[in-house]
Amino acid sequence: MKATSIQVLKGVGPKKARTLEAIGIRTLEDLLTHLPREYVRIGSGLSLEEVRRKRPKEPLALELRLLGDMEVDGNGRVPRTRARLGDGTGSCTAVWFHMPFLKQRWRKGQTIRILGRLEEGGGGLVFLAPRILGASEPLEYPGLTPVYPLGKGITQTFLRGLLSQVLEGLEGLARETIPRELLAQEGLMSRSDALRTIHRPDSLEAAEAARQRLAFEEFFFFQLGAQFERGLARQVRNLHPLESRNWVTRFQEGLPFPLTPDQKTVLEEILGDMEGPHAMNRLVQGDVGSGKTVVAACAMLAMMEAGRQAVVMAPTEVLARQHHASLSSLFGPFGLEVGLLAGSMTAKEKKEARTRLSEGKWLAAVGTHALVQDGVEFASLGLVVTDEQHRFGVRQREVLGGKGECPHMLVMSATPIPRTLAWILYGDMDISAIKTMPPGRQEIKSFLVDGSMEERVLAFLEKEVETGRQAYVVCPLVEGDGEEEGEAPEVTDATTRARELQERLAPGIQVGLLHGKMRPKEKQAVMERFKKGEIQVLVSTTVIEVGVDVSNATLMLVENAERFGLAQLHQLRGRVGRGSHQSYCILFSDTRNPLVREKLNMLARTADGFKIAEYDLERRGPGEAFGNRQHGILEFRAGDLWADAPLMRETNRLVRSLLERDPLLEAPAHQELKREMLAYMERNMRQIVL
Structure with a gap:
């Protein structure tokens, strides 16, 4: 099944297969492991009065009557459409954002079918941004209905239909991967039962048990494969x-x-x-601005003094060019030219770069993923420095390391990982930490505010620009029409926000736009204008999260801060405070969820990335596994590194015990397990990011 094309299913031709491939579904195995992000209880049969008493946690689909015409509130930065709805037993309010056109479509007395979560607000029950169901969509479903991550041209109904086809013959397709004695020992269900349950659960508890079983499998084979290779690397x-x-x-x-x-x-x-007997394999953790680059530069100089090449691999071209500029300045007194190899370079420039690398004319070089492409060879590669290593697939780093003769490997991370997890994830590596900041670096003042503070915040932004400073405004989306089916929260997109700010801010303030969908040369041009001060306010997505360094930027505004993980917000905050001027980070969020507000307040109170990581680990529970993931550290399909830390430790214990008895998995009883491990690594390790 693992290699069976998705096109064997009814309704999937070449065109639809390309659409599915865009969200990572190429085979039947990919489809089965494309897991729900939440579950909806549809057709619960509850009245509004029963909802008020029972307070169900799941989203609900209800058929209600409009008690009056819809009203549009045009005040503030986001138009809100409100409606009073009822069913004879009670009433509630529904609120939609950025959808004023609904007022023209719906009238008092009409029946409307909506899907969403009912929450208790100041004036009673409130549906926040519910999805309006079409007339052809059934309102009655047994049990829980899965809601999947979608892509352009893919609907929930289509995905559920494909899964129904596969689940009918699941017994013959979902071959067991974990030894049965281990399943029994750990009290886990079979793989086929877990896959069937997670797509068609009878309860949230059953869905969680299935997810745990699949997460166990992911963690087990990830650690088995990683530790097997790590043992060889030592x-x-x-x-x-x-x-x-x-x-x-x-x-x-x-x-x-x-x-x-x-x-x-x-x-x-x-x-x-x-200087030791074995090749270096070291991870250096350091908070934002702790001075990792200078340490890496020293290591590169030591290697180049020995006549060997040293390269830095960066996850984005913006960061690669930034490293190229800074290393060129640092290495200038030594008469060393720093090479650059990036995707946006012309064919002629790339050919010249490859020649200089292969002939050893460049002892130092910086590049993006272009460094691991075929045709890139090195004369004497002695050191590979991987910056922001969690954004690279494991295989990319291995390929780059394979271009030299067992080079030293130094990986740098600005995303602090608690010690309790670092030893599991990087068991093969020696781990170093830079926790103290260079003297003179001011702490960034951070604040959590809601939309009512927008005018004051924008006035403060204008004041900062008037004094010669610059600002970032970070949004979670590129464009506002990209929301998935069933997505609820009000979201500010970068494209709209850039346009709004250009119109609202004082004349003379130039607003720029930067996002991941732009071509590399377009992104580079925008960043160059920002660095030169031609753009005073840069509206961006998280493309600026990693390593962008503009010392004159002193203000970071984050829209919809509740949409980001703590580690990601901490990284974003680190884009300011890189010069001698006092810097600020302002988090915008209208969320009323007390747990989310506590999380954001914690970030506002704390500047220590290691403390933030420990806080996040302690407070994230299994229930968050179906919600927004913590970005930037490690991503699995079923498992969540933070929420499932105990499970990760348990699988680590089992794997260590196994490899202590059979380090190379040579025993006859372990041959099938070894084949599964190698297949898992080939199939998944390139998708897992560290």
């Missing part, structure tokens, strides 16, 4: 030992500031690795 000899530290000493003497104690400690650990 045997690699150091083929690129250092010859001297003279360049490192000279470099430090030329810096306008001394290294912090943490920087000195970590640098000594790195240089000790590269």
